[in-house]
Amino acid sequence: MRITYPHMGNLYIVVRALFTNLGLDLVLPPPTSRRTVELGVRYAPEFACFPLKLNLGNFLEAWELGADTILMAGGVGPCRFGYYAQVQKEILDELGKSMEMVVLEPPDVSWREVRDKIRCLVGDISWWRIFKAIRFAWYKARAVDTVEERVLFLRPRTYEPHRLEEYRRQALRRIDEASDKREMDEILRDFNNQCRALPLRSGPFLRVGFVGEIFTVLEPFANYDMERRLGLLGVEVTRSIYLSAWINEHLFGGLLRVKGMEHVDKLAAPYLNSFVGGHGQETVGSTVEFGKQGYDGVVHVAPFTCMPEIVAHSILPAVSKDYGIPTLTFYLDEQSGEAGIQTRLEAFVDLMAARREKRRKENL
Amino acid sequence: MDLFLGIDVGSVSTNLVLLDAEGEPYVQPLYLRTQGQPIAVLQQGLALLEEQLSPRDRICGVGTTGSARFLAGVLVGADVIKNEITAHAVAALKIVPEVQTILEIGGQDSKIIILRDGIVVDFAMNTVCAAGTGSFLDQQAFRLNLSIEEFGEKALEATNPVRIAGRCTVFAESDMIHKQQMGHTLPDIIAGLCEALVRNYLNNVGKGLEILPPVVFQGGVAANLGMRAAFQKALQTEIIVPPYFNVMGAFGAALLAIDHAAEYGETKFRGFRVSEIQFQPRSFICKGCPNACEVVEIRQGKQVLARWGDRCGRWGITEQDSSQAGRSNLKSIS
Numbered sequence: 001m002r003i004t005y006p007h008m009g010n011l012y013i014v015v016r017a018l019f020t021n022l023g024l025d026l027v028l029p030p031p032t033s034r035r036t037v038e039l040g041v042r043y044a045p046e047f048a049c050f051p052l053k054l055n056l057g058n059f060l061e062a063w064e065l066g067a068d069t070i071l072m073a074g075g076v077g078p079c080r081f082g083y084y085a086q087v088q089k090e091i092l093d094e095l096g097k098s099m100e101m102v103v104l105e106p107p108d109v110s111w112r113e114v115r116d117k118i119r120c121l122v123g124d125i126s127w128w129r130i131f132k133a134i135r136f137a138w139y140k141a142r143a144v145d146t147v148e149e150r151v152l153f154l155r156p157r158t159y160e161p162h163r164l165e166e167y168r169r170q171a172l173r174r175i176d177e178a179s180d181k182r183e184m185d186e187i188l189r190d191f192n193n194q195c196r197a198l199p200l201r202s203g204p205f206l207r208v209g210f211v212g213e214i215f216t217v218l219e220p221f222a223n224y225d226m227e228r229r230l231g232l233l234g235v236e237v238t239r240s241i242y243l244s245a246w247i248n249e250h251l252f253g254g255l256l257r258v259k260g261m262e263h264v265d266k267l268a269a270p271y272l273n274s275f276v277g278g279h280g281q282e283t284v285g286s287t288v289e290f291g292k293q294g295y296d297g298v299v300h301v302a303p304f305t306c307m308p309e310i311v312a313h314s315i316l317p318a319v320s321k322d323y324g325i326p327t328l329t330f331y332l333d334e335q336s337g338e339a340g341i342q343t344r345l346e347a348f349v350d351l352m353a354a355r356r357e358k359r360r361k362e363n364l
Numbered sequence: 365m366d367l368f369l370g371i372d373v374g375s376v377s378t379n380l381v382l383l384d385a386e387g388e389p390y391v392q393p394l395y396l397r398t399q400g401q402p403i404a405v406l407q408q409g410l411a412l413l414e415e416q417l418s419p420r421d422r423i424c425g426v427g428t429t430g431s432a433r434f435l436a437g438v439l440v441g442a443d444v445i446k447n448e449i450t451a452h453a454v455a456a457l458k459i460v461p462e463v464q465t466i467l468e469i470g471g472q473d474s475k476i477i478i479l480r481d482g483i484v485v486d487f488a489m490n491t492v493c494a495a496g497t498g499s500f501l502d503q504q505a506f507r508l509n510l511s512i513e514e515f516g517e518k519a520l521e522a523t524n525p526v527r528i529a530g531r532c533t534v535f536a537e538s539d540m541i542h543k544q545q546m547g548h549t550l551p552d553i554i555a556g557l558c559e560a561l562v563r564n565y566l567n568n569v570g571k572g573l574e575i576l577p578p579v580v581f582q583g584g585v586a587a588n589l590g591m592r593a594a595f596q597k598a599l600q601t602e603i604i605v606p607p608y609f610n611v612m613g614a615f616g617a618a619l620l621a622i623d624h625a626a627e628y629g630e631t632k633f634r635g636f637r638v639s640e641i642q643f644q645p646r647s648f649i650c651k652g653c654p655n656a657c658e659v660v661e662i663r664q665g666k667q668v669l670a671r672w673g674d675r676c677g678r679w680g681i682t683e684q685d686s687s688q689a690g691r692s693n694l695k696s697i698s
Contacts, residue, residue, distance in 0.1 A: 030654060031653070031654070033653060033654035033655045033656075034654065034655050034656055035654045035656070036654070161677070162677045162680055165676070165677055225675060317572065326485065326486070339431055340473075340489060342447075343431075343447045343448060343449065343489070344449075344487075344489060346446075346447035346449075346450070347447045347448075347449035347450055347484070347487055350446075350447070350449075350450040350484065351483075351484045351485065351486075351487070354483040354484060355483065355485075358481075358483055
């Protein structure tokens with residue numbers, strides 16, 4: 001059994017750690033690239049959203065590398081993602097590239113099902129070994145997020161953005177290769193030392209919250225590297241969700257005490273009181289939270305045609321008005337034009353800077 | 365005289381504006397057709413400007429904007445490289461300080477900018493469709509054998525504008541042809557088309573935004589009398605078209621250059637000799653990873669002036685080139 005899975009940002013590091021320690025044969029798809037998009041777009045229905053197309057591209061590229069089984073996330077509720085696994089399987093079958101599809105439904109729906117699926121994948125190994133593998137993967141997730149958070153902080157500050165990106169790439173590669181926790185601590189120490197040597201600008205800096213549909217937020221390829229673009233424009237970005245928080249909530253059922261998204265669901269009221277699928281409610285709640293914390297703005301991303309985020313988008317103006325926080329929404333897919341994205345981001349940055357300047361003058 | 369240069373290189377036109385230190389135009393602004401050759405047209409524009417200057421005139425700051433703002437900025441040595449939205453807002457604010465809404469329709473894009481108390485509070489650009497922009501009007505005027513100026517005037521002769529399907533330009537054209545075959549008069553059809561395009565603009569670009577007066581209409585399409593009238597009718601308010609409506613981007617870029625010079629002094633302008641230099645642009649596909657980025661490189665002789673187009677940054681020549689050009693530096697609160 002040669003298992004593959006679809007990319008979502010740095011998730012591959014965590015998945016590789018987990019699978020390798022469970023003794024599974026992982027076939028990692030090549031990093032999502034334009035070729036992935038071309039493959040996905042060629043065979044996916046035109047009106048399906050970007051994640052389906054990118055996933056499908058990943059599967060096709062993994063198939064070329066000899067994968068025969070796919071581990072895919074499922075889902076419940078109004079978001080179409082819940083049946084993507086089935087649609088993708090049909091498409092692959094029709095192409096004569098049949099692979100086994102193992103769908104992990106969220107554990108909040110059925111723990112027993114998750115347990116059975118894991119058993120069926122890993123075969124006869126002890127629960128203790130499974131626990132250790134999960135714990136190790138979790139450490140990696142935390143290490144990855146530590147690096148990412150640091151980079152988000154440094155991007156607006158550094159005079160040498162290329163060097164910072166190089167440090168980031170190095171650190172992530174080493175975390176991916178690390179074989180124990182001590183090694184990871186060492187990598188983080190090295191990374192921090194490298195960063196400390198970078199000359200930095202002094203502030204103040206604009207602060208922007210980055211919200212939206214999870215895949216688009218976490219996958220730089222899908223969001224056209226928006227975090228980096230904003231960083232280069234002098235903005236400190238805070239994500240509404242990080243990989244480790246997502247893993248904790250969706251795979252561990254929120255067992256660990258990590259700051260996640262549950263509290264933001266509550267903040268979404270009274271604007272949006274019910275679950276609308278995907279991350280629509282979290283988008284509204286996170287925007288409220290960023291508004292309360294005095295952020296300069298919120299950038300909201302979603303795949304083109306994403307229903308839950310369209311619902312959220314229609315509510316954001318009310319939040320924006322009440323908390324005085326400007327928002328900018330991008331619907332993204334393979335048709336998005338980079339020039340338009342860059343222009344709108346630059347204009348949004350100017351807009352936020354002008355508001356700051358106005359407030360500064362009023363306070364004088 | 366100390367002068368400030370603003371350059372807007374867009375899809376259809378390349379505009380150059382020279383302002384004095386007070387922000388007043390010093391010579392007649394240039395509106396040139398880009399014709400797919402931004403570098404050549406920009407050089408031509410610089411040569412034309414230079415002819416009009418006396419030896420005592422001196423360029424003290426340069427700002428660039430438009431879709432080729434980075435390219436133009438590298439070639440001439442710009443102090444400010446600014447997106448079109450901010451540049452247009454700055455220009456409109458100079459002419460109508462109380463402006464609350466800016467309608468801007470250019471060659472291939474259209475935008476709306478909402479301002480309150482002199483600052484931009486919201487904006488939108490066309491994202492999925494270029495219906496109703498200058499290129500389409502040009503094309504329709506050509507099809508009807510009218511100059512673009514006559515095209516706009518004809519609309520004002522309409523007595524009973526027909527209803528044209530304006531969501532998609534291809535269907536709008538079919539619909540116009542259909543209305544012609546039915547025997548409607550040309551003015552009625554042109555006026556109908558303008559109204560359809562305005563409807564499309566307000567529903568798509570302007571959706572959900574509060575359009576309050578004073579409303580300023582700028583960009584190349586603002587020359588079109590039919591479009592002005594259609595906006596007036598749809599918004600039921602006076603539409604202000606500023607005197608330099610078709611070069612407002614360049615005007616704004618020059619104003620930003622004035623501000624920049626006041627704060628930082630010294631300009632990076634490379635001089636009018638830029639108009640005579642041979643620049644060698646080339647593009648290649650990076651084979652470093654499957655992204656296959658199309659990298660563009662601008663050379664002057666053996667020297668590489670700039671490269672862009674790569675996702676990862678490996679082709680950047682210096683830390684500063686283009687990547688951080690649009691950044692905002694905030695003044696500290698204290």
